[in-house]
Amino acid sequence: MALIVQKYGGTSVGDVERIQRVAQRVATTRRQGHDVVVVVSAMSGETNRLTALAQEISPRPDPRELDVLLSTGEQVTIALLAMALQAQGQPARSFTGAQVRILTDAAHTKARIQAIDQAPIREQLTQGRVVVVAGFQGVDENGNITTLGRGGSDTTAVALAAALGADECQIYTDVDGVYTTDPRVEPKARRLDSVTYEEMLEMASLGAKVLQIRSVEFASKYNVPLRVLSSFEDGPGTLITSEDQVMEKPLISGIAFNRDEAKLTVMGVPDQPGVASRILGPIGQANIEVDMIIQNVGADGTTDFTFTVHRNDYPRALEVLRGVAESLGAREISGDDRIVKVSLVGVGMRSHAGIAGRMFDALAKEGINIRMISTSEIKISVVVDEKYLELAVRTLHEAFELEKAPAQLT
């Protein structure tokens, strides 16, 4: 008998019929003799609907109240799923984040889980019940409801699996695994049987929203075997695990992309020490996170400085830069919020040269202009115009033959 944590995303609990189907899947796992803890998201579209309601009242709603509002979506689905399980003769009980005491810090809308009290869950399991826990939410030490950021139910599930020492954490969603790239952009994308925590973390950080970044961090830190599967059909899914357990080590495991990027350039600043910090200091003070950074080689005593931010922060970042342009002695501030980042990810890259060249060559042949480049040991990212996103993803998918099963590295 194993202990299994199953998480069902918004589409999987999108209507009553689907909730009943989830209940069947859960009950089947229970009948096989396993203890089951289920984490559910809000019904699809619900978190967006609630966010839009808040926006109608205030462009920047009070984060504490926003969390009270957003957490209601998951409270609806836990109750409905518990009812559906009971209707099928399977004893079950629902719990909000606060009830199982998923303790988080107080950073509303992006809280981090600090501790989970496993006693109430264990007690229910001992009594033969399925435990249904609301994803995406917790409670801070003062009893305020918090939420974990978009996609946070994945993190609830993995954190619960880690706390309970579960045998597997299964993430049921609307695709049947992790693919070489988003199958909605490249229909020829191939499902991966397994992928390393490190690669998955990189893919999630670079925009693959199939798993929340924090959930992969948790899984890696506590060595939780994590599997992404379809809630609509049976299949093996994709196992996310440590490098020594992964048999395939392809050169490139996948292509991730991020549509939420914008870039800003400060032109003609004096080429002297302290410029970067005088540009990025005020950006940091405005709570704007910076992603890629490029500073040109100076010419005529001046240089250009370019960086990217989340597209939502673009207007504010532009405002901040315009405010400091004069004191920086900058000639001009410019920006572009119609850019995207496309990245190749793979641990196999570590030991192979020439990948960047092959990537740039493939993009050049399609006339795609690269605006920025950044690399690390296991990824290469390029910034290109938004209109080239699909073409760039498909071009790279083909250039690196990702539709084919990988040749083993020797």
Ligand code: ADP
């Ligand atoms: P859920 O509501 O179940 O949490 P999400 O929408 O958060 O589901 O995540 C699943 C989606 O992730 C898929 O529908 C797919 O479009 C997207 N996705 C992005 N990159 C990938 C990838 N590499 N493999 C599989 N799915 C991906």
Ligand code: ASP
């Ligand atoms: N309901 C939340 C969201 O839409 C959390 C989740 O689905 O994981 O982001």
Ligand code: MG
């Ligand atoms: Mg999700």
